[in-house]
Amino acid sequence: MTVIVVCHHNLSTPVVYTDLDHTIIGPRGDIGIVPFKVEALETIGIPVVPVTAKTIYEIVYLNRRLNLGVKTPFIAVAESGAAVYADPGVLPYADGSLTVYGRRLEYLKLYDGPGALEIEEQLENILGVILERVGCPPNSLVSVRRLSDEELARISGLPIDEARLIKTRVFMAVYYGGSRECRIRVASMLGSMGYYTGVGRNFLHVGLHKGKAYAVSLIHSIVPLLWGRVRIAVGDSSPDKAMLEDADYPVVIPHPDGRRLILSRGDYIVAPYPAPKGWEWLADRILLCLTPLGSCD
Numbered sequence: 001m002t003v004i005v006v007c008h009h010n011l012s013t014p015v016v017y018t019d020l021d022h023t024i025i026g027p028r029g030d031i032g033i034v035p036f037k038v039e040a041l042e043t044i045g046i047p048v049v050p051v052t053a054k055t056i057y058e059i060v061y062l063n064r065r066l067n068l069g070v071k072t073p074f075i076a077v078a079e080s081g082a083a084v085y086a087d088p089g090v091l092p093y094a095d096g097s098l099t100v101y102g103r104r105l106e107y108l109k110l111y112d113g114p115g116a117l118e119i120e121e122q123l124e125n126i127l128g129v130i131l132e133r134v135g136c137p138p139n140s141l142v143s144v145r146r147l148s149d150e151e152l153a154r155i156s157g158l159p160i161d162e163a164r165l166i167k168t169r170v171f172m173a174v175y176y177g178g179s180r181e182c183r184i185r186v187a188s189m190l191g192s193m194g195y196y197t198g199v200g201r202n203f204l205h206v207g208l209h210k211g212k213a214y215a216v217s218l219i220h221s222i223v224p225l226l227w228g229r230v231r232i233a234v235g236d237s238s239p240d241k242a243m244l245e246d247a248d249y250p251v252v253i254p255h256p257d258g259r260r261l262i263l264s265r266g267d268y269i270v271a272p273y274p275a276p277k278g279w280e281w282l283a284d285r286i287l288l289c290l291t292p293l294g295s296c297d
Contacts, residue, residue: 013045014230014286017077017216017243020052020062022236023253024279029158032276035067037283042071046286047225051077051212051233051243053198053205056085056107057168060100061161073225074103080198080239081215082171082207083109084223092222109171110218111209119173119195119206120145127186131178134185140178141186141204144169147176155202172196172207198239213242234282236275237261244268253278 018024024034038048048068050059056078068074075086084091085107094106114122120143131138144152144166153163155176166174178186183204187197190206198205209215216233220226233240233247236254241261244250250268253275254260260270271278 014232014249015220015226016041016046016048016286017051017231017233017247018048018279019235019237019240020050020054020059022255022275023234023240024050024066024276025062026275027256030276031065032280034276034279034283035065037280037287038067039071040287041283042069044287045072047072047075047229049075049077049219049226051081051216051240053080053172053200053239055079055165055168055170056083056098056100056105058162058165059085060103060105061165064101074105075219075223075225077212077215077219079169079171080196080205080207080209081110081212082209083107084215084219086223090223090225092224110215111171111207113208115171116169116173116207119208123173123190123206127175130186130189131182134182134189136178136182136185140182141175142177144174144176144203166203171209172205175204175206176202178204200239211242212239213246216243217246232282232286234279235261251282 025031041048050068052059056076059076059078073087073090075090077084085105088104088106091106091108095109097104097106127141128138131140149160149164152166153160156163183199187199187204190197196207196209196211220231231247232249232251233244234251234253235244241263244263245265250263252261252268252270254270256274271281273281
């Protein structure tokens with residue numbers, strides 16, 4: 001396999017934009033030695049920016065294990081690209097600030113439009129009609145805000161303290177229920193109505209923003225820390241696809257059963273292992289100033 005050098009003396013220092021679930025974090029919540037790899041990358045000035053459907057509360061909760069933003073400023077894209085959060089002074093301007101688990105952050109909303117509660121109110125009167133039109137059982141989708149913490153823990157397989165954070169959505173409405181095929185049909189119809197949708201393993205996410213790819217492109221152009229850096233994007237599933245397609249170097253993390261995301265471009269790499277080992281493998285190549293995506297000649 002040929003390799004391309006992405007060292008300081010060859011190209012600019014990279015930034016890693018990465019999904020979390022099934023990309024850094026394994027299917028059972030395992031993170032392996034990812035925190036050590038993150039620290040090593042940040043020590044040489046390479047930021048690792050999570051780009052995820054999770055809320056900022058979930059991200060910071062997980063970060064107690066992942067240790068992102070220790071050696072470089074903390075930056076995170078939350079709720080599938082609806083907002084970016086960062087340590088104070090990192091963003092060129094901000095809509096506000098908040099403290100999450102003792103960490104002071106500034107945030108910038110990346111779209112114009114209502115938030116999660118208003119979106120749920122919009123959908124309350126039409127979701128039943130949509131379910132009927134796409135051939136799904138009535139009342140088969142329910143807002144996660146109506147589920148108990150115990151129900152969310154059972155559904156997600158997360159500890160209850162982490163599962164309850166699923167309800168902390170600020171910008172996206174999230175629904176549980178129905179088959180995956182049903183959620184896909186509903187997402188398609190909502191998409192035709194101008195909503196952003198993401199179909200996960202258990203949930204349907206609905207918003208009015210433009211997704212991960214748009215968010216990454218925007219913050220890459222406005223955050224001084226990220227200017228001019230080579231974009232390495234890492235993901236495992238369809239919500240990550242546009243972000244990967246737009247990156248300088250896209251890396252797909254396969255699933256444990258061998259399934260993997262397929263991109264339309266031909267110059268992407270598939271890590272040889274699922275999460276977290278696949279992400280560790282990529283980090284090692286970046287640390288060696290090597291990205292296995294073809295020759296630099």
